[in-house]
Amino acid sequence: MNDNNINVLLNNYCNRREFVKDTLTGISTVAFGSFMLVNQSGCSEGSPTAPINNSDExxxxxxxxxxxxxxxxxxxxxxxxxxxxxxxxxxxxxxxxxxxxxxxxxxxxxxxxxxxxxxxxxxxxxxxxxxxxxxxxxxxxxxxxxxxxxxxxxxxxxxxxx
Ligand code: FES
The missing domain is CATH 2.102.10.10 (Rieske [2Fe-2S] iron-sulphur domain)
Structure with missing residues (x-):
């Protein structure tokens, strides 16, 4: 195996690594987003809690x-x-x-x-x-x-x- 072949293998390895990393990040983001939606819909009828800060209202x-x-x-x-x-x-x-x-x-x-x-x-x-x-x-x-x-x-x- 010459240097060119080694570089190609390393590039492919890195590309596969990046692909797997990006894919896992995407899955995690979707899963976390789904959890947040389920959690919010299961625990609230209205908008998120906001502080009441206007005593004149x-x-x-x-x-x-x-x-x-x-x-x-x-x-x-x-x-x-x-x-x-x-x-x-x-x-x-x-x-x-x-x-x-x-x-x-x-x-x-x-x-x-x-x-x-x-x-x-x-x-x-x-x-x-x-x-x-x-x-x-x-x-x-x-x-x-x-x-x-x-x-x-x-x-x-x-x-x-x-
Ligand atoms: S009983 Fe848990 S939020 Fe109301």
């Missing part, structure tokens, strides 16, 4: 609107989607004529979006934590209560702030 809910009518009655609940206060949305509970409670839908276990109140509890689809209408944990693995917003009701308008 408020949202209002008009109870005279038919889509919000559940909250017009004492004991009624409403689930709001993502909004300027909370990227996971907000759960509302009409505690009395004059009092509405508002909670983040951000699960305190690991940040998934919890569902609407059903029979007085909201469940997390990820690991099964449950929260009652006071925001307290009734079933783990979450241990901390839901974050609460300030909510006031004036006439038919519920105003929610940080």
């Amino acid at each position: 408020t949202i209002t809910v008009d109870l005279s609107s038919s889509e919000n009518s559940a909250l017009a009655m004492i004991g009624g609940t409403l689930a709001l989607g993502a909004n300027v206060l909370d990227s996971k949305g907000i759960l509302l509970y009409r505690q009395s004529d004059t009092n509405v409670l508002a909670f983040s839908r951000n699960c305190t276990h690991n940040g998934c979006t919890i569902g609407s109140f059903q029979n007085g509890t909201s469940a997390c689809p990820c690991h099964g934590s449950q929260f009652d209408t006071s925001g307290s944990v009734v079933n783990g693995p979450a241990v901390n209560p839901l974050s609460q917003y300030s909510a006031t009701i004036t006439g038919n308008i519920v105003t929610i702030t940080t």
